Each structure stands twice: as C-alpha cells, then as structure tokens.
Amino acid sequence: GAGVSQTPSNKVTEKGKYVELRCDPISGHTALYWYRQSLGQGPEFLIYFQGTGAADDSGLPNDRFFAVRPEGSVSTLKIQRTERGDSAVYLCASSFGPPPYNEQFFGPGTRLTVL
Amino acid sequence: AQSVTQLDSQVPVFEEAPVELRCNYSSSVSVYLFWYVQYPNQGLQLLLKYLSGSTLVESINGFEAEFNKSQTSFHLRKPSVHISDTAEYFCAVTGSGSNYKLTFGKGTLLTVNP
Numbered sequence: 009g010a011g012v013s014q015t016p017s018n019k020v021t022e023k024g025k026y027v028e029l030r031c032d033p034i035s036g037h038t039a040l041y042w043y044r045q046s047l048g049q050g051p052e053f054l055i056y057f058q059g060t061g062a063a064d065d066s067g068l069p070n071d072r073f074f075a076v077r078p079e080g081s082v083s084t085l086k087i088q089r090t091e092r093g094d095s096a097v098y099l100c101a102s103s104f105g106p107p108p109y110n111e112q113f114f115g116p117g118t119r120l121t122v123l
Numbered sequence: 124a125q126s127v128t129q130l131d132s133q134v135p136v137f138e139e140a141p142v143e144l145r146c147n148y149s150s151s152v153s154v155y156l157f158w159y160v161q162y163p164n165q166g167l168q169l170l171l172k173y174l175s176g177s178t179l180v181e182s183i184n185g186f187e188a189e190f191n192k193s194q195t196s197f198h199l200r201k202p203s204v205h206i207s208d209t210a211e212y213f214c215a216v217t218g219s220g221s222n223y224k225l226t227f228g229k230g231t232l233l234t235v236n237p
Contacts, residue, residue, distance in 0.1 A: 011166075012166075041225075049229055049230075050127075050213050050215075050227030050228050050230050051167070051213070051225075051227045053224045053225060053226070064222050064224060066222075067224065099166075099167070101167075106223070107224075108155040108217050108218075108223050111169050111172075112169070112225070114159075114166045114167040115166055116165070116166045117166065
C-alpha cells in the first residue's frame with residue numbers, strides 16, 4: 009500500500025502491562041511523527057524522528073513512553089507499565105522532509121484501551 | 124507556547140447552506156496554519172495550508188481559509204456544503220518557536236443534513 013500503516017488497529021491490555029505499537033511510513037519519507045488523540049481532543053504531539061534519530065521528543069509524557077526508529081523506516085512506540093490514562097488513539101504520520109513545508113500523511117491509528 | 128482554539132465543537136447545517144468553522148491561534152512567532160479533515164472511519168487528511176504569500180488559501184473541494192494576522196484567526200469557509208463534507212475538522216498551527224511541532228485544536232464536527 010502507498011499510505012502510512014499502523015499495527016495493530018486495536019489493542020486491549022491490562023493496567024501495568026507493556027505494549028508496542030508499530031508504524032510503517034510511506035516509502036522514502038525521512039520524517040516520522042507520533043501523536044496521541046484522547047477522546048474529544050485533537051492530536052497531541054509526542055515525538056518526531058528525522059531519519060533514525062529523535063529530533064524532538066518533548067511531547068513524550070513521561071519515561072514510561074519510548075520510541076525507536078532503528079533503520080530510519082519502521083518505528084515502534086513502546087509504553088511500559090500502562091495506565092488507564094494511556095487509553096487513546098495513537099497516530100503516526102510521515103513526511104518526505106522536515107516540517108513545516110512537507111505535508112504530513114497520517115495513518116489510521118492504533119486504538120489502545122487499558123483496562 | 125502556541126495554542127489553537129476552535130470555538131465550536133459541533134456545527135450542524137443543511138445541505139447547500141454556507142458554513143464557517145472558526146479557528147483562533149496564539150503564537151509568539153511567525154506561524155504556519157493548517158486545516159485537517161477526518162472523514163468517518165478514515166485517517167486525518169490535509170485540507171489546506173497557509174505557509175506564506177497570499178493570505179487566502181483554497182482546497183480542491185471548495186473550502187477556503189483566510190489568514191488574518193491582526194485577529195490571529197484562520198477560519199474555514201465553504202459557500203455551499205454537501206452531505207459528503209460531513210466530517211471532523213481540525214485546525215493546527217506550527218512555527219519556529221515550537222521547533223515546528225504541530226499543535227491541534229480540539230476539532231469541530233461538521234454535520235451536513237439533507
């Protein structure tokens with residue numbers, strides 16, 4: 009497919025568990041972003057990768073959240089010791105180059121539910 | 124810090140009526156402004172953007188938005204809506220002061236009724 013894909017589409021877990029969310033960006037896109045969208049809110053920035061490195065991780069809420077992009081393509085968002093407040097839709101986006109002039113293309117999201 | 128306020132959480136209109144979705148922003152530096160749309164069961168898509176130049180920008184499906192620096196607004200308008208325009212619309216801002224992070228508003232649900 010030509011778009012950004014995210015897996016799984018839905019994830020239900022129990023409080024305290026560890027989860028990994030995967031993002032496959034559009035081929036050739038060097039920039040990758042993670043956002044979190046809580047119910048009734050707009051997307052909230054978490055982290056931005058340019059290539060393999062995190063150019064800006066100032067949106068990660070605490071040290072339970074971590075993201076990697078080891079080969080500059082696929083990215084994984086990792087959440088340790090999940091809490092009920094982590095329940096949200098996690099969105100990934102990619103762009104051909106850095107912001108703001110390069111359009112961000114969004115994936116369909118992963119809906120995370122922490123019981 | 125930058126922020127975006129979308130004044131209406133829901134806007135119901137009848138088909139072929141005009142619509143305006145309001146967006147105000149705050150930022151201490153030069154800004155770039157965006158409207159994204161999310162159709163039911165689909166991902167976010169860029170609708171239109173203001174980066175520089177003409178303050179009036181248009182989308183391919185008849186929406187337009189005007190950057191008004193003095194009023195710090197970027198309202199979205201369409202003179203005649205279709206049922207297929209039913210979606211959630213998000214206004215977003217970025218700028219050098221935020222390291223070009225996108226800050227989104229809470230969204231406005233536009234419902235077009237027959």
